[in-house]
Amino acid sequence: MRNILLISTGGTIASVKTSQGLAPQIGPDDLLGYVPAHREFCRVDTLPLLNLDSTNMQPHHWLQIVGAIREHYQRYDGFVVCHGTDTMAYTAAALSYLIQKSPKPIVVTGAQKPIDLDVTDARTNLLDSLRYASSSRSHGVVIVFDGKVILGTRARKERTKSYNAFSSINYPYLATIQDGRITRFFTVPVPDGGPVFYNQLSCRVGLFKLIPGMGPQLLLAMADSCDAIIIESFGVGGLPADPGCDFTAALTQLTGRGKTVVMTTQVPYEGSDMAVYQVGHLAKRQLGLLESYDMTLEATVTKLMWILGQTCDPARIQALYHAPVGLDTLYAET
């Protein structure tokens, strides 16, 4: 029988109704009490780590989760982290950078409805997660939700209310879980030499979402508090150069100040490719912008936080950014 550590951090799964709306109050022992069938395939210990609506989840909380997994890594075969859905994709991506090459599974899960309701997705999600974490064929950071297994670097919350809240972006689902049966579509090889833990992040990463008519002033204002700025542009990625809102001078200024600037897209699927159009080509070739290609925004943000936690050397930042981690990108730029 496999030994699993269940770590609770709050979220709807652990919430109860209060006069001010849902608030997380159910601890991990009680969560486990709702899924007695887990006893057929695993032994579970519990760790009440945090009690947050995931809107309040901060990078220092990610480091706390990593610290807990690191401390108990040798003692358990797998880990299940119960988490709110709102920022779950960020946490799963952050854990994928902070715990690399893990031969043991680290499953992040949650629910759209509290576990104490009669009609809820919480019990299925928790039981599926324990089952996936109990398999010797599982490893690395994943989200298990609504019967799907999604790579930690590829998840995005796409629905605010439905049970099928999460999608895998620009990458197939690893597996489905239905009626207790895991169907694996392919096996991601376990990298040698793991696990590798990291314990530093930088919060000096910002996001600038472009809308028509917006000038570069706000972007420039971000420079004081950010070492890396992600520009969420249109289509495959480009920068306006209209005389009324020309971004060229602002970008030259930012990169001249040593800022890392990454282009990503507002379009949900298929990613960026700045070389396609003149509006992107110039920014990439002349202004030295990086781009996210097929990476999710969540992965781009947390990868930059992880990189800036280690170095401020531009060449090293670029090299780390372009090196795929946890299959976060299928593009390798040299």
Ligand SMILES: NC(=O)C[C@H](N)C(=O)O
């Ligand atoms: N479904 C949920 O878990 C939403 C909740 N607000 C959270 O992210 O903590």
